[in-house]
Every structure is written in C-alpha cells, then in structure tokens.
Amino acid sequence: MNLDSTDCRLLAALQSDAHLTAQDLGTRLNLSPSQAGRRRQRLEADGIICGYAARLEPAKLGLDVQAFVQVQMASHRPDSAQSFARLVETQPEIVSVWTLTGEADYLLRVYTRDLGGLNRLIHDVLLPHPAVARVQSQIVMNQLKRDAPLPT
Numbered sequence: 232m233n234l235d236s237t238d239c240r241l242l243a244a245l246q247s248d249a250h251l252t253a254q255d256l257g258t259r260l261n262l263s264p265s266q267a268g269r270r271r272q273r274l275e276a277d278g279i280i281c282g283y284a285a286r287l288e289p290a291k292l293g294l295d296v297q298a299f300v301q302v303q304m305a306s307h308r309p310d311s312a313q314s315f316a317r318l319v320e321t322q323p324e325i326v327s328v329w330t331l332t333g334e335a336d337y338l339l340r341v342y343t344r345d346l347g348g349l350n351r352l353i354h355d356v357l358l359p360h361p362a363v364a365r366v367q368s369q370i371v372m373n374q375l376k377r378d379a380p381l382p383t
Contacts, residue, residue, distance in 0.1 A: 246380030301335035305364035
C-alpha cells in the first residue's frame, strides 16, 4: 500500500500516543478532525494499524528478569512445530516468539519475577517438550533502547 507523508506522520503520532483524538490528530497533521479520523479508519481497515495497547513497566510489575531464550528443535515435523507453538502460546512469561534461520529454530522473549522463574520455565516447561533438543538463554542486564516505534 502506498502511504503518503500525511499517513506516515499520522502513524508516527499514534505510535507515540495512541490516545490522540481525531481533533488532536487533525491539529498535528493540519487536517480537519473528520479528515484525520477517516485516515485513521482507513489505516485500521487496511490492517496497517492492527491494534492499540498500553505499554507497561515490567519492573513495576515485579518482572525483574528479562531474557531471550533460543530453542533448537530435535524434530521439525509439522505436528511437533504445532505442539511447540501451542505450548509457548500458553505461557504468560513468554511475550514474543520468532522463528529463525541459523542454529536456533525459535527465539523467545521472556519476563519473569526472578531467576527461579526463568529456571522453572526452561527446565519444567520448555526442555520436557519432546521436540526440543536444546535451550540457551541470555539474561538482559540492561535495555539501552526501549521498543521503539516502527519507522514510517
């Protein structure tokens, strides 16, 4: 889809503050509120804007450990992959999952309250899965850049 500069500015504004009203967007974009609202609705209908969510501060929720966990599979059969996907989907500590090229098959982003929680997730949940061959974790010491808005 071709986005014009106004669409890009609208997307950047909403990534910065999803609470902006049509009036606020119109003011920022030099459009009428109805024009700004229609543009937002079109971007939603086209699936470019796929939802709105609040960003939470993990440490204030007691989630003191962030880690990336690489998982190497022993089996790549479709039923094994589906079973593993169902497993990670049910674990609230796992907030993102990517499939990868290279040695690891999956990369999981994980938040736990403490190292014991990470240990339980790895040893009691991931490693017992019959298709998992190897798990390697990296604990985040400090996040230098927060999840940023997508470039528009």
